[in-house]
Amino acid sequence: MKIAVDAMGGDHAPREIIIGALQAAAEYGLEIILVGDEARINAELAAHNAGGVTVVHATEVISMGEHPAIAVRRKKNSSIVRATRLVKEGEADAVVSAGSTGAAMASALLNLGRIKGIDRPAIAGVLPNEKGYTVLLDVGANVDCKPQHLLQFGIMGYQYSSKILGNADPRVGLLSNGEEDTKGNETTLAALPLLRGAGINFIGNVEGRDIFEGTADVVVCDGFAGNVVLKAGEGMARMLLKMMKEEISKSLLAQMGTLLAGPALKCLQKRLDYAEYGGAPLLGVNGVSVICHGSSKAKAVKNAIRVARESVDNRLVNAISLNIESIKTRGGCGNLAEGID
Amino acid sequence: MKIAVDAMGGDHAPREIIIGALQAAAEYGLEIILVGDEARINAELAAHNAGGVTVVHATEVISMGEHPAIAVRRKKNSSIVRATRLVKEGEADAVVSAGSTGAAMASALLNLGRIKGIDRPAIAGVLPNEKGYTVLLDVGANVDCKPQHLLQFGIMGYQYSSKILGNADPRVGLLSNGEEDTKGNETTLAALPLLRGAGINFIGNVEGRDIFEGTADVVVCDGFAGNVVLKAGEGMARMLLKMMKEEISKSLLAQMGTLLAGPALKCLQKRLDYAEYGGAPLLGVNGVSVICHGSSKAKAVKNAIRVARESVDNRLVNAISLNIESIKTRGGCGNLAEGID
Incomplete structure (x- = not known):
């Protein structure tokens, strides 16, 4: 399997991106294609004495401040556009970037297109909960949503939780201001029956606290x-x-106590560390694209590459496509089919 | 000063409500009017050997499951309606309830009415931040908002933070999905220039993390x-x-450590405890109404009564009214005046 990595995107690019990519190559037995400024990448690779990695030269970089859609159209030779095009052209199986989220999204939309039946791709956040992980989507791609978009997010989240996080029949909840069916805003009130008729394991409205309590495996909301x-x-x-830390620093006894409790607190921080999960998958585009936090270091990049690999291995795009198709052909809920077309 | 307390509202009513009210009466030198089932209230008072408290009998109670507006209209002799009417009739200066939030809101709207120029009253949540408290509003009264409602929330929050929390010139932020002016949904994008023209200390868009970092004193959003x-x-x-706790329980050393660090952890919990602040003020109604969490115990009730007292003492309703009036007469921003009328 080949993964194209945008070597120039992120606060710690290219160094941390390259280190993470090399770790992933070694650990998961993947072929990595580093896309970006060839000279800088090669200098970094030389420092790590690394082989078995391909470099594809890209002369431009899209920065965080640029308008994503415009920049992606203009900078055809930017690292994110070149990396995404490798997927389109069949040269890579997935793309991973820690650069501008908007640019990664725009590039995927332009070059890979959408899965048939999906109006709006969504970014799925994977958050720790008391028992494991909650998939929250959308976390930023679509600020104003229609009810059918929330339905589509529910299906995409269900497939992601099932195929990638290994939940047999993920519980999908709709984020609202109360659990009762009467709670919600105009959009969520209209989305509730759509999700209920989607043939997934929909558990109704959930509240903000449910995200961290692990009541649902997938929580659907607008971006x-x-x-x-x-x-x-x-x-x-x-x-x-x-x-x-403030409270502890106030007393010597507490400081001694913390010293003893230290390893436990470290474990806690590890459980909360986004880098442990690594990467927000972009769902609904016709290919695998994983976005990392801009501040990602090597570990987060490595883990994002793992998520990309699992998405390819488990044929996530195909699973979403089949699920959307099945709702359209189930009929019965005319509304639904209408919403999806 | 006289505070009417809904003795029947909340998970721990009437006992904890009455204990909290008695503590407030003693500590703040207030006259308390307990409203509810006279027999039950008197039995509780006898157990506490308390004097100096008036009881107003109310035969009905509005439960959490009832439709607020309907219940408030039908149950004219419910504890929350009777307590609110005491304010309307000048028999009390403020009302405090831990019962159904919707019923307290509906009762205030019906009996006290709105401040002139306010379309929608809002519930202000007071959350701990790294340095003190952030006022977040609205936290549930209005799920679908228009831009001018967000403007009005900004003004109400500004006055609350200034008059009750003692901030000289509170910083007001608009909750959005990014700090840049281009970030936001349709409603917040339209609210941004309104807030910028409101003559308050508006600092622009803020993000979710700013609520707990204390970047803003007031954060405005829909309910x-x-x-x-x-x-x-x-x-x-x-x-x-x-x-x-889980991590700590895994090792004996960590457990010993926690024993030593115990007081520090207790202080932490105290800083996070909603009961320490106590009560979400209902802003925009023409009178003082403070709502407590349904699970409130005596301490939370006592603190909510303190918030009510400070709102009366500092003439909060009058301050909001004057601020709204000043925007209308400032002219110049025709849009604004339009939004407010």
């Missing part, structure tokens, strides 16, 4: 709410750890 | 996003504390 919740969770965790 | 974030934060905190 505005998803992004806000994702970042609020991050902020809350950071605040808690900071407050804990 | 759907606000409710989801509030509960997600609760869920995240609970997950973290649970994970910490």
Whole structure:
């Protein structure tokens, strides 16, 4: 299997991207194609004495501040566009990038297209919960959604949780301001019956707290709410750890105690570390594209490559496509088919 | 000052409500009017050997499952309606309830009415941040909002943070999926210039993480996003504390350490405890109404009564009214005045 990696995207590019890619190549037995400035990549590779990696030269880089759709159209020789085109041309099986999320998305839409029946690709966030992981989608690609988009997110999340996270029959919930069917905004109220008729394991409305309690394996929402919740969770965790350090630093006994409890606290941080999961899959495009946090270091990149590999191995795109197709042909719920076409 | 307390609302009513009310009466020198089933209230009062508290009999109770607007209209002799009417009739200065949030809101709207220029009252959540408290509003009263509602929330939050939390010139942010002006959904994009022209200390878009980092003193959002974030934060905190206990229980050394660090962890929990702040003020109604969490115990009730007292003392309703009026008369931004009328 060949994975195209955007070597120039992210705060720590190209060094950390390349180190992560090399680790993935060694650990998972993958062929890696590093896409970007050949001279800089080769210098890095020389420093690591690495072989077995291909380099594809790209002269341009799309930065975080650029308008994604415009930049992707103009900079045809940027690392993210070149990497995505390798997938389109059959030279690679998947693309991984820690650069501009919008650019990775725009490039995938332009070059790979959408899965038939999917109106809007979504970015799936994978968050730790008390028992494992919750897939939250969308976390930022689509801020204004229609009910049928939420239906499609539900199906994509269901397949992702099933094929990649190994849940036999994932529980899908719709994020709302209460559990009752009467709770929600205009869009979620209309999405509820669509999801209920989709033939997936839909458990109805769930609340913000359910995301971290592991009540649902998949939580569906628009990209505005998803992004806000994702970042609020991050902020809350950071605040808690900071407050804990502050309180502990106030007493010598507490400091001694923390020394003893240290390894336990390290384990806790590890369980919360996004890098452990690594990468938000872009679902609904006709190919495998995994997006990493801009601040990704080697470990996060390596793990994102693992997610890409599993998506290819488990034929995720095909599974989403078949599921969408099955709803359209099930008939009965005329509404649904209408929403999907 | 007289505070009417709904003695029958909440999971621990009437006992914990009454204990909290008695503590507030003693500590803040307030007159408390307990509203509810006279026999049950008097039995509780006798057990506490309490005096100086008035009881107003109410034969009905509105439960959590009832439709708020309908129940408030039908159950004219319910504890929450009777308590709110005491404010309307000038018999009390404020009302406090831990019962159904919707019923407290509907009762306030029906009996006290709205402040002139406010279309939709909002519930303000007061969340801990790294440095103090962030006022988040709306957290549940209005799931679908228009841009001018967000503007009004901004003004109400500004006045609350200034008058009750003592911030000289509170920083108001608009919750969005990114800091740039181009980020947001249709509603927030339209609300941004309105807030910028409102003459308050508006700092632009903020992200989910800013709520807990204390970047802003007030964060404005619709009731759907606000409710989801509030509960997600609760869920995240609970997950973290649970994970910490799990990790610690795995090793004897860590357990000994935790014993030593115990007081520090207790302080942490206290900083996170919603009861320490106590009560979500209902802003925009023409009177003071404070809503407590349904699971409130005595301490939370006592603190909610303190918030009610401060709202009366600092003439919060008047301050909101003047601020709204000043925007209307400032002219210049025709849009604004239009939005407010």
